[in-house]
Amino acid sequence: MTDHDHGSAESHDHDAHDGDGHDHDAHHHHDVESLSAAIITVSSSRTLDDDPAGDAVAAAFDADGHAIAAREVVGDDFDTLQSTVDTLADRDDVDVVVTAGGTGVTPDDVTIEAVSGLFDKTLPGFGELFRRRSEAEIGTRVVGTRATAGVAQGVPVFCLPGSENAARLGSEELIVPEAPHLAGLATRPEE
Numbered sequence: 001m002t003d004h005d006h007g008s009a010e011s012h013d014h015d016a017h018d019g020d021g022h023d024h025d026a027h028h029h030h031d032v033e034s035l036s037a038a039i040i041t042v043s044s045s046r047t048l049d050d051d052p053a054g055d056a057v058a059a060a061f062d063a064d065g066h067a068i069a070a071r072e073v074v075g076d077d078f079d080t081l082q083s084t085v086d087t088l089a090d091r092d093d094v095d096v097v098v099t100a101g102g103t104g105v106t107p108d109d110v111t112i113e114a115v116s117g118l119f120d121k122t123l124p125g126f127g128e129l130f131r132r133r134s135e136a137e138i139g140t141r142v143v144g145t146r147a148t149a150g151v152a153q154g155v156p157v158f159c160l161p162g163s164e165n166a167a168r169l170g171s172e173e174l175i176v177p178e179a180p181h182l183a184g185l186a187t188r189p190e191e
Helices: 003-016 024-028 052-063 078-090 111-116 124-144 164-186
Strands: 036-042 067-074 096-100 148-152 155-160
Touching (some): 036 052, 155 164
């Protein structure tokens, strides 16, 4: 095989498969083309009229042509938050749930505890990549965020910090690009 032929084979393999050797064409046919998102801001002081983090998440979905099925502000209360996420994930018109707020380490930051209890599967790569992308902006303070994601009732659920910048970064760079694929896979019938 010549160097030229070898390069062609590599580029073909790279185009057709992801890092795990999965065939992209077969894998992506389950993607949800138009998502319907539910956005929950976790805060005891915000309202829907004063919700920059929720606005940033909604704008990211809207800019990519997706719909907003529900938008709520919920206080820092474990039971209320868990019930709200559970109810939204169970709705037929919700393909993805995003929370903003309550991912830190203060005593009233209960989002991760409340939501992760609903996960059938966790998506650890989301939190890892979010923290890596956030480090440029906030430096080592990134260790204080517990941003996470998982799948609950066949619906991807993402938990972002409550700052507007974090919500924008997470939704624009990670959630909106990957949610159609994850939502499709999470609801794919067993083969």
